[in-house]
Amino acid sequence: MKLFTLLLLFLTLAVPTASGDVCLSKTYYSGATVVHEEVFLHNVDYVNIVSSGLGGMAGISSGVSADETGSTFSDYITMKSNGGVIHNWANVQAEKELAWSREFIASKENSIGILYGLGTGNANAGCINPFATIEEDLTLIENIYTGTIQASSHGLGLDGSGLRLSEEDTDSGFEHDIQLTFADNWHKIDSEFSSVKEVESKATPVIYAWDTHAIVEDASKAGFSVNMRTVAGDRDVKMNMVGSTSMPDLLDPNNPPNESATIKPIKTEDDGHTTLEDLLNTIVTEELYMSFNVDL
Amino acid sequence: MSKMGAVLVTVVVLCGCGSASWDWKNIDVYDVVVNGGDAVTLDSDYIQKLEISDEFQKTYLTKITATGVNDAVLHSSTYLEQISDDGSIYTTGSEIYQILNLPDEFDIYLEQGHGIDTESGSTDMEAIANIFGSEGDELFNLVSSCSDDEVDNLINDMLEDSFGLGMSIDELRNLQYNIQYNNPKSVSKDGVTCTWGEKRNQVITVV
Numbered sequence: 001m002k003l004f005t006l007l008l009l010f011l012t013l014a015v016p017t018a019s020g021d022v023c024l025s026k027t028y029y030s031g032a033t034v035v036h037e038e039v040f041l042h043n044v045d046y047v048n049i050v051s052s053g054l055g056g057m058a059g060i061s062s063g064v065s066a067d068e069t070g071s072t073f074s075d076y077i078t079m080k081s082n083g084g085v086i087h088n089w090a091n092v093q094a095e096k097e098l099a100w101s102r103e104f105i106a107s108k109e110n111s112i113g114i115l116y117g118l119g120t121g122n123a124n125a126g127c128i129n130p131f132a133t134i135e136e137d138l139t140l141i142e143n144i145y146t147g148t149i150q151a152s153s154h155g156l157g158l159d160g161s162g163l164r165l166s167e168e169d170t171d172s173g174f175e176h177d178i179q180l181t182f183a184d185n186w187h188k189i190d191s192e193f194s195s196v197k198e199v200e201s202k203a204t205p206v207i208y209a210w211d212t213h214a215i216v217e218d219a220s221k222a223g224f225s226v227n228m229r230t231v232a233g234d235r236d237v238k239m240n241m242v243g244s245t246s247m248p249d250l251l252d253p254n255n256p257p258n259e260s261a262t263i264k265p266i267k268t269e270d271d272g273h274t275t276l277e278d279l280l281n282t283i284v285t286e287e288l289y290m291s292f293n294v295d296l
Numbered sequence: 297m298s299k300m301g302a303v304l305v306t307v308v309v310l311c312g313c314g315s316a317s318w319d320w321k322n323i324d325v326y327d328v329v330v331n332g333g334d335a336v337t338l339d340s341d342y343i344q345k346l347e348i349s350d351e352f353q354k355t356y357l358t359k360i361t362a363t364g365v366n367d368a369v370l371h372s373s374t375y376l377e378q379i380s381d382d383g384s385i386y387t388t389g390s391e392i393y394q395i396l397n398l399p400d401e402f403d404i405y406l407e408q409g410h411g412i413d414t415e416s417g418s419t420d421m422e423a424i425a426n427i428f429g430s431e432g433d434e435l436f437n438l439v440s441s442c443s444d445d446e447v448d449n450l451i452n453d454m455l456e457d458s459f460g461l462g463m464s465i466d467e468l469r470n471l472q473y474n475i476q477y478n479n480p481k482s483v484s485k486d487g488v489t490c491t492w493g494e495k496r497n498q499v500i501t502v503v
Contacts, residue, residue, distance in 0.1 A: 187488070229495075243490055249384070250485045255417070257481070257492045283499045290492035 022046070030057045033081040033106040042072040044098075056107030065097040075102055079110050083153035084130035088112040090149065094121035110153050117146040127151035127158065132216040133181040134158045134224070142172035143208075156216040158224070164195075167205045171196050171235070178212050180292065182222045187245045187292040189226045195235040198264070204233040225291035232263040232284040241288045259288045319379040322346060326358045326372035326408075332365030332401060351415035352376050359407035367397045370406045373478075376414065384485040388412055390419045391478040399470035402435070403428040421477050442477035442496055473500045 024039040030052050037059075039046070043066045050059035065071035074091045092098050100116035116125065120142055126135030127149045134156050138145060147160035164172055173194035180187050195206040207230065214224030230237055243257035251257060263286055330338055343357040358372040375389035392408040404427055411420035420442070427436035480493040 185488070187490070241492065243492060245488075245490070247485070247488060249382070250483060250488055251490060257483075257490055259492050259494050261494060261496075283497075283501075285495075285497040285499075287495040287497075288493075289495070291490070293489045293491075294487060295489075296487045 024048075026050075028052055028057050028059070028106075030054070030106060033057065033079065033110065035059070035077065035079050035104060035106055037075070037077040039076075040072070040074040043067065043069065044071050044073050046073075056105070058103070058105045058107075060101065060103045062099075062101035064099045065094065068096045070095050071098050073098065073100060075100065075114065077102065077104060077112055079104060079106055079112060081106065081110055081153075083110060085128070086110060086112060086130075086151040086153060087128040088114050088126070088149055088151050090114050090116050090123065090125040090147075092116055092118050092121065092123045092125075094118040096120060112151045114149045115146070117144065119144050123147070125149055125158075127156050129153060129156055129216070131182070131219045132156055132222060133179075134214045134216065135179050135181075136160065136212065137175075137177040139175040141174065142166070142168070142170050143174060145174075147212075154218060156214070156222075158212065158214040160212040161209065162211075163209045165205075165207055169197075169205075172206075174210070176210065176212065176226065178214060178224055178226060180214060180216075180222060180224050180294075182216060182294055183220075183296055185246045187224075187247075187294075188243070189224070189290050189292070190242045190244070191226050191228055191288075191290075192238070192240045193228055193230070194238045195230075195233075196238075198234075198236045206233040206235045206237055207231040208237075220296040221294065223291060223293035225289065227287065227289045229285060229287035230263070232286065237261075237263040237286070239286065239288050241290050243290050243292070245292070257290060259290065261286050261288060318381075320348065320352065321375075321377040321379075322354070323375045323377070324356055324373070326370070328360055328371075329369045330360075330362050330365050331367050332362065338362050352378065352412065353415070354410075354412045356410040356412075357407065359405070361403070361405045363403045364401040365398065365404055366401055368394075368404055368406060369396075370394045370408060372408045372410070374410045374412065376412055378414065382485075384483065386414070387480070387482045388414055388419065389478075389480045390421050391476075391480070392421055392423055393474070393476035394423050394425060395472075395474040395476075396425060397470075397472045398427065403432075419479050421479070423475050423477075425473060436471075438473065438500075440475050440498060442479065442494075471501070474498070 022041040026037050028035045028050060035057060044063045045066050046063040048061035063073055072093045076089045078085060078087045090100060096119050098118040100114065102114045104112045120140050123138040125147055126133060129151055136158060143162055143164035145160060145162040150157040162174060176191045178189055193208060210228035212226050216222040226241065228239060240260040245251050263284060328340060339361050341359050345355045347353040354376060356374045360370055362368060371393045373389060373391040375387060378386045390410045390412065394406050396404060407424040409422045423440045425438045426434055429435050475498045477496045478493065482489060482491040
């Protein structure tokens, strides 16, 4: 942190809540390093602080929804240096609330990190360094998701987790696509989950969670995975996961890896009689998983 | 005074050449742990059918009978690994756990069946649990499958076979039956590996 004791310039930008749209475009220079960021905001409280000195630069920014009427942000940041170009981005549209924060450090080691979260809505986020790209696309219905994206000259990382624990009696689901481009090939996992009400008389919630993890360790090793799991309740649950790749010799494009599961609600009598069935409790936990790993 | 029996069997690793373009490995493992009363007997049986041509079909059955047990765990797994002359490696596997906790000492029968057909890409898994009374009468019979939409059948079978059973409700409340299925698959070539699968865990208790 000695970097910050040598500050020659301290720049603080604080953007107050704006119900309209706000666009910000900023470029920072320190030695051979250039940082450029483009930010778009709608109905978001936003703060941005950047410190710049001879030894390098550092910046942190964050934003939260101003209220529950829907918010949007787009955050693009690119860092160019002798070590190459690294780039992070996140575009999030939330029907209710969102939040995110982002930091960058430009010194001997360059890095960018974005943490974001939202409820119902859409998101596209990713990161790039000189030898790989990781990107995810999300559509969420009545659940929550948080994602962390890290980029440096040496590696990339993406971790995300989604969850629905609510007992609110609503349908829900998600679509989540994640793609790794590495060593002249791309690999992709598309995941879907839906929970739709079928039994009117009962409202046992469907609980589910899913995780993504992607890492590019260096120019020869990378991988990513998706795992989704649910505890079935009284809704019709459909889960699906499909893998694809640009390597035709690895996977048959006409018969790609495809895991799916359907869990129907347990049917019960509606006459109110106590039966042995009322005494039985069956908990079904279903899990689908898929991963790609590259070790050249 | 209770006894505990444990059996771990690492069964078969068969290697061969299915055709001019494939090498293959077959790996089967099962293990059993039983805790029970003074008189514990354990029988295990292992039946396998393996058909090999350009594609592979296989059935694998593991079953145990035991008397006077309080709880039992039966686990079996089976894998087929195909190695192509172009360097591709395809692995298809299936794995079953049955964990049975009983309210008292009962005689039990547990069975696990695996079916793998690489031509159709299908994997079937089935588990059977029987609990017998002191007169040898069947108190509880539950047939479960990893196939989709089987939850209803699971419950219906259980109801059909459990009405009029010899256990009291209080005894039933201390019974727990857990079935876990796993169906891993992978393909690997030129340093890239894709792995995928499905796990299903069914826990049945009396509330």
